[in-house]
Amino acid sequence: MGAGFSTVTPSGGSVNVTSVAQAVWSYTPRSLTDIQSLVSAIQNNDPSLLSTLSDIQYVPVPYYTGQVSLTQVAAFIDNAIRNYGLAGAFAGLISNYPYGLWSTSFVSNIVTNPYLTVTSVIMLVTNQGISANNAQFILYQLAQNYYYDKWVYTVTYNAPSITFSANATLSTNVLIAQNITIASGVTVTCGTTTCFFVAQSFNNYGTIVSPVGATGGAPLDSAGAGGAGGGGIAVIAITAALGTLNVSGNPGSAGGGIATVNVAGGTGAAGVFYVVTGVTVPIGGTGGYNGGKPGYNSGGGGGSPSYAGGIGGNVTVNVFSSPNAMVTYILQGLSDWWLINVAGKGPSSTTPLINMYGSGGGGGGETANEVTAGGGGGGAGEAVVYGYDIVSGTINAVGGTGGASGLAATGYVGGGGGGGAGGLVFIFYGATSGTVTANVAGGAGGAGSTSSANGLPGSTGVLYIAAVTVNG
Secondary structure, eight states, X not given: OOTTGGGOOOSSSOOOXXXXXXXXXXXXXXXXXXXXXXXXXXXXXXXXGSXXXXXXXXXXXXXXXXXXXXXHHHHHHHHHHHHHSOHHHXXXXXXXXXXXXXXXXXXXXXXXXXXXXXXXXXXXXXXXXXXXXXXXXXXXXXXXXXXXXXXXXXXXXTOOOEEEOSOEEOSXXXXXXXXXXXXXXXXXXXXXXXXXXXXXXEEESSEEEOOOOSOOOOOSSSSOOOOOOOOEEEEEEEEXXXXXXXXXXXXXXXXXXXXXXXXXXXXXXXEEEEEETTOXXXXXXXXXXXXXXXXXXXXXOOOOSSSOOOOOOOEEEEEESSHHHHHHHHHHHHHHHHHHHTSOOOOSSOOOOOOOBOOOOOOOOEETTTEEOOOOOOOOOEEEEEEEEEEEEEEEOOOOOXXXXXXXXXXXXXXXXXXXXXXXXXXXXXXXXXXXXXEOOOOOOOOOSSGGGOOOOOOOOEEEEEEOOOXX
């Protein structure tokens, strides 16, 4: 197409993509044959019909002027990328936005169109010619427009399949594979507070455990330490057989022998949760006998006659307006992780991975020469699952039990730790939710030196199952 195109200015007071396209299409020096060739090439899905391959930069024009459909354009670009080696050319057009024709709206409509295959999407986002921010934009558009399965196929496209045939502790917080299989009887332990599993097919016949969240109140002498909160597990898959997922809280420790110092129990550390509007975080149980107050969602430490138990840790709660909003945010964070760690591209700003875990229980108090109290149970953590088809699964998010009081001198009383509250389980599905059971019970309170000094149990957690919109 003719030189001098960049000097064309639409007439009238309004300048937008359509007016630019119309001005370009009516520009006199342009060859009518060139115009017809581009339209014909798109309509027939045949890049060989172009007058010159450099004309691909004008591909949006006949769409803006109504001569071809979006589906025809998407199919044409897909063919040109996969079979004509033009991934780099289109990557450059998306990044450089020539003449304003390759608008974000146009690119979004193309990448979410089913006629642009996953093969072309992965060739675009990994191409050297596309900027990190534009690669991020493409992945974000898939997530924000609810093309969750197309997103999964994209980030797992070049990934291997992984099978765990023996017990293992993960050294990374994100595991991405085409297929993830955990054999029967095998336990996979998360090495960080939250671990992510992303796969086309997720088949867990064993157990995944995320055991450690926020720390419990530390013991200062012989009193019981507060239990750590449970961790977090996120599974993102097209087909998911969940097996057993465990994010239960840890028990508070029992008090020891007769106390040698006077000290109140330490406060448990705070946890972090992500929820959908309307879901509230449960509270832990109060420690027995001058016990510490419970937190959201951990138990308070047991108390002694003169020194109270530690306060259970509280949580920071991040709230999403809908299930789709929550899934989309998670995929955006994983998009950035994948771009940085797999594709080697660093966007200028990123969405953080959700890092979810329960709070720590309060430590037990102790009074010298009298008694040492038990620590509060840790609050259970959080599990979030998205699967287009969920087959089955069992999720355990039980609060940690409170620690028992230690030895008490004659005539003195020591309190048991309060139980941690149950955790949060979110199951989001596209087509089928399968058979999913969850245990979100609160942990039992620890035994005091007398029954009246027992810690109180934690509250029950939440199981939330909802369908989400999935467009492809």
